Structure formats: C-alpha cells, structure tokens
Amino acid sequence: MLKPSQPAEWARSFFAAVDSDDIDAIAAAVSDDVLLVAANSEPIKGKEALIASARSAAQRPINMRHEINDVWQAGGDEDVIVTAMTVRYSRQPDGASVSVPCCVTFKFHDGLVHDYRIYIDYSPVAALMA
Template structure:
C-alpha cells in the first residue's frame, strides 16, 4: 500500500480501504468514506511534488497494525523535507482498512525555507 502512496496512485491506495473508512491525517478533521478520502488525498498530493516512506518499525496485534516511518516530502520548490510519522491501521474482517490514523507534524513541509542565511554579526 505504501508503494502506491509513494507513486501518488490514489486509486491504488484507495483499493486498500473499506468503503466506510475513517481516515485522519495529522490534526486535520477525520474524513469518512472512500469518496471523502479520495478528495482529501488528491488535494494533499497537489500540494507536494513527491513523497517516499522508509519504514523504521512495524507492530501487529490482532486486527491492528502500527507502522513507524521516516517520510520524505519533495516540495514544489524541489526541497526535500524529512518528517517522522506513525500510522495506526485497523483492519475490518474482510482485511480492508476501516480506520486509518496518521500521526505527523507537517509544519516543516510547508514552512518557508531560507535560501541564504544571514551572516553572523561580528563586533
């Protein structure tokens, strides 16, 4: 599934989700249903040039999966920003994901970047 996300393949990503999925990305309001998730993911993908995930941990217990990542976002100005995140997934009986929570701080991705830092003052 994360290879589909990294390819920015919205439909491939959505194929892993239950029709009535609850999806929450960071501190954004939860989205309910595939159609709402599609709209949210398309909007988010338009705000970045690319992304990729490197898994740094995974835990499973019954119908819950927790995954830890280092996520690399490429901004439209081509600057790559590294952000840690964790994802908690609940799998329905049909194995599709019916609850998807992403814990991340996206502020660094959208923060203004200083191209040239001012020289230190000398006295």
C-alpha cells in the same frame, strides 16, 4: 494489495501506492466507511472523501516518500498494523526537502482499512511550502 496478515509487506505495498499517487490501489485497500485522521486535521470520513483528498494531494507541488523503519501488529492482533517511518517531503521544482518522523496505525475489518490514523507534526512541511 496483500492481506493484513502480512503486515510489513502490506505496509510497503500501501505506502508505495501512496508515494506513486496510485489512487486505484489506495481505494482498493480501504472500506467504504473508512475514517482517516491525519494529525490535527479534520477527519476524513468515507472512501469517496479519502479518494478526493488523495487526488487533491497528488496535485500539490510536493512529493512524498515513506521510508518505513518498523512495522508490527499491535498486541499480536491481526486487525491492527502500526508503522513507524520517516516521511521525506520534496518541494517541486527546486527539490528542497524535509524529513519528518511519523507513525501510522491501521485498523482492518474484513481485510480492508476502516480506521487510518497518521501521527505526524506537519509544521516542518508547512514551513517548506511557505
């Protein structure tokens, strides 16, 4: 995984790991005390809980593809990366899909993500899965 001082490359690498269910790469990018807050879902606290959540998500009959539109460092602060993107969710096996705008913020400590926030409306995804 690239260093957060290369925000666009880091974001592409991280979301490629998410899209391919590369649990080891995701685990390598986050701190032991990482906090993940995804929309209005309950917060996920700690690397082990985040990895368990990622493994569970990998078993769902839906694929994700993150199409990054923009990446920047918040206020020039190298410890914060913001990504704006469209996430395409495809249901298996019929391939029905929906694309949803999304923004994600990452805060880093010692080169690892320790705060990971996803701003998205999951209702189109829930409708796809219904």
